[in-house]
Amino acid sequence: MKLPYIVIVDDDLQVLRAIQRDIRNQYREDYKVAATESAIEALELIKELKLKNEAVALFISDQRMPEMEGVAFLEKANEIFGDAKKILLTAYSDIEAAIQAINNVKLDYYLLKPWHPPEEKLFPVVNDLLDDWHAFYKPDHEAIRILGFQWSPKSHALKEFLSGNLVPYIWMDVETNEEAEKYLTSANATMNDLPMVVLKDGSFMNDPTLPDLAARVGLQQKATKEMYDVLIIGAGPAGLAASVYGSCEGLKTILIEKSNPGGQASNSARIENYLGFPTGLSGGELTRRAVTQTRRFGTEVLTPQQVKNITLKDGYKVTEMMDGTEIHSKAVVISTGAAYARLNIPGLEKFAGAGVYYGSAAVEAHACRDEVVYIAGGGNSACQAAMYLSKFAKEVNIVIRGERLAQTAANYLVENISNTPNIRIITKTEVTACSGSTVLENITLKNSTTGEERTVPAKALFIYIGTKPGTEWLNDVVLKNERGFILTGSDLLKEKSFHTFWKLEREPYMNETSVPGIFASGDVRAGALAGISTAVGEGSLAIRFVRKYLQDM
Numbered sequence: 057m058k059l060p061y062i063v064i065v066d067d068d069l070q071v072l073r074a075i076q077r078d079i080r081n082q083y084r085e086d087y088k089v090a091a092t093e094s095a096i097e098a099l100e101l102i103k104e105l106k107l108k109n110e111a112v113a114l115f116i117s118d119q120r121m122p123e124m125e126g127v128a129f130l131e132k133a134n135e136i137f138g139d140a141k142k143i144l145l146t147a148y149s150d151i152e153a154a155i156q157a158i159n160n161v162k163l164d165y166y167l168l169k170p171w172h173p174p175e176e177k178l179f180p181v182v183n184d185l186l187d188d189w190h191a192f193y194k195p196d197h198e199a200i201r202i203l204g205f206q207w208s209p210k211s212h213a214l215k216e217f218l219s220g221n222l223v224p225y226i227w228m229d230v231e232t233n234e235e236a237e238k239y240l241t242s243a244n245a246t247m248n249d250l251p252m253v254v255l256k257d258g259s260f261m262n263d264p265t266l267p268d269l270a271a272r273v274g275l276q277q278k279a280t281k282e283m284y285d286v287l288i289i290g291a292g293p294a295g296l297a298a299s300v301y302g303s304c305e306g307l308k309t310i311l312i313e314k315s316n317p318g319g320q321a322s323n324s325a326r327i328e329n330y331l332g333f334p335t336g337l338s339g340g341e342l343t344r345r346a347v348t349q350t351r352r353f354g355t356e357v358l359t360p361q362q363v364k365n366i367t368l369k370d371g372y373k374v375t376e377m378m379d380g381t382e383i384h385s386k387a388v389v390i391s392t393g394a395a396y397a398r399l400n401i402p403g404l405e406k407f408a409g410a411g412v413y414y415g416s417a418a419v420e421a422h423a424c425r426d427e428v429v430y431i432a433g434g435g436n437s438a439c440q441a442a443m444y445l446s447k448f449a450k451e452v453n454i455v456i457r458g459e460r461l462a463q464t465a466a467n468y469l470v471e472n473i474s475n476t477p478n479i480r481i482i483t484k485t486e487v488t489a490c491s492g493s494t495v496l497e498n499i500t501l502k503n504s505t506t507g508e509e510r511t512v513p514a515k516a517l518f519i520y521i522g523t524k525p526g527t528e529w530l531n532d533v534v535l536k537n538e539r540g541f542i543l544t545g546s547d548l549l550k551e552k553s554f555h556t557f558w559k560l561e562r563e564p565y566m567n568e569t570s571v572p573g574i575f576a577s578g579d580v581r582a583g584a585l586a587g588i589s590t591a592v593g594e595g596s597l598a599i600r601f602v603r604k605y606l607q608d609m
């Protein structure tokens with residue numbers, strides 16, 4: 057098997073030798089290490105590696121080099137091996153440049169020289185980055201392949217499901233990828249059978265359902281125990297945090313997710329405001345870390361499984377899934393978050409997954425290379441998506457109803473956007489119509505001041521116009537407010553009917569719902585501040601109260 061490369065560049069021979077020695081000693085079993093004093097030579101080398109179909113997992117470059125600064129080298133290297141991780145070696149005086157590079161070249165880490173002892177300062181960082189790289193990398197011969205039409209909603213759903221469940225795959229567009237033909241022929245399949253999944257063992261699945269695909273790629277879908285201490289619904293940041301804390305504290309914990317872990321956060325191309333990650337991290341990375349962490353503590357994660365209902369039986373909770381199975385638990389945490397609000401335009405839904413996307417910028421960005429794309433909405437997530445898409449698309453247009461982006465998005469994003477030449481902001485405008493034969497081709501924009509309408513070609517429309525709570529399935533099991541968010545804690549005391557539904561002597565715990573032992577955390581809870589840190593905090597807090605509830609039981 058070919059080993060991936062770690063490429064090191066440093067013009068200072070002494071530093072080069074030291075880092076090369078440390079990296080070789082630690083990683084030579086699993087990686088080839090290439091080291092050079094010259095950035096130009098290193099670029100030649102990596103072009104050659106690309107031609108030979110080799111993989112590079114990590115670049116380590118010094119910042120101060122006479123031929124080319126480290127940041128410039130990493131930028132060029134990134135064009136060749138976009139998925140490789142990047143570490144900049146800096147002196148204390150170069151920290152400013154390193155912080156700049158976090159935005160410019162999406163630097164993964166800056167390492168201050170000297171890094172001794174490496175066991176403390178170098179290896180943990182490199183291990184973490186290499187783990188991350190591995191999570192999304194599969195050598196060609198080991199990967200699952202999805203074959204389909206680029207703008208097909210079914211292909212999009214499969215890609216989104218696998219990437220969200222951290223299952224690496226190779227995407228093969230049958231219209232542009234010559235190799236795809238070979239797979240179709242050997243499966244005796246036609247274009248009508250698409251999308252098709254080719255599994256690692258060479259077997260095929262034509263147009264599979266997500267549960268079937270999940271079963272074949274080894275994702276758990278059935279509970280193994282008769283009774284759990286806590287069942288958590290929804291694996292967004294709140295549910296993942298609750299599951300980490302639940303199982304870490306020794307509770308029998310099960311987490312149910314209807315699509316893929318990560319929730320809304322998994323659509324985030326770069327989360328820049330999460331504590332402890334100064335270089336930012338993608339939603340995919342955060343999810344991978346959280347899922348690994350919770351599984352390590354023993355949480356069972358069922359995916360895809362959609363919860364349909366909760367009933368009460370002798371003080372226990374019975375959670376029913378869409379497939380009819382039931383799971384019993386002593387407590388429940390609902391963390392079903394929120395989903396994108398749909399844009400209400402006649403005919404739009406026909407293009408969902410075929411040019412119209414709710415979130416999903418991270419999954420579809422490559423398909424937008426050199427195209428003109430539109431984003432409806434001007435909140436933080438719309439801006440993050442625009443920044444990410446701008447690396448691929450020729451032009452990204454953000455369509456907002458207001459006059460200024462600053463009214464709806466965080467300052468740092470507004471600033472990043474104004475510094476990105478291929479992003480345009482179209483103000484006081486709404487998307488009012490869409491058209492195309494099988495995929496989206498045009499959208500109509502209406503200026504709300506002048507009333508003028510114009511129809512423009514659009515390869516894709518990404519919709520980020522707000523969210524609605526994931527509680528439609530919940531019927532009347534617990535009390536919700538008029539917008540559908542779940543009422544908890546002291547908010548319940550304000551309800552006139554409080555004494556009709558609450559029969560315990562104690563008051564409801566902070567994020568306990570109108571049913572004792574059922575808790576709500578994250579975006580789904582009325583009054584919660586939307587955001588990843590808040591959701592994580594609320595998920596962890598819910599477990600604290602679950603424990604109290606279990607002690608009282």
Ligand SMILES: Cc1cc2nc3c(=O)[nH]c(=O)nc-3n(C[C@H](O)[C@H](O)[C@H](O)COP(=O)(O)OP(=O)(O)OC[C@H]3O[C@@H](n4cnc5c(N)ncnc54)[C@H](O)[C@@H]3O)c2cc1C
Nearest residue numbers: 290292293294314319320321363393394437578579587588
């Ligand atoms: C594109 C984008 C970028 C963002 N970037 C940032 C950022 O940079 N920083 C930040 O702080 N916040 C960001 N946010 C907001 C942040 O992601 C959310 O506030 C956070 O994810 C809320 O977490 P949650 O766990 O409460 O809910 P969610 O993330 O909404 O997760 C809910 C989960 O529940 C599952 N679910 C729903 N119903 C059921 C059911 N019946 N059965 C089983 N499972 C179910 C869903 O599939 C989903 O996975 C962003 C949001 C988006 C959309």
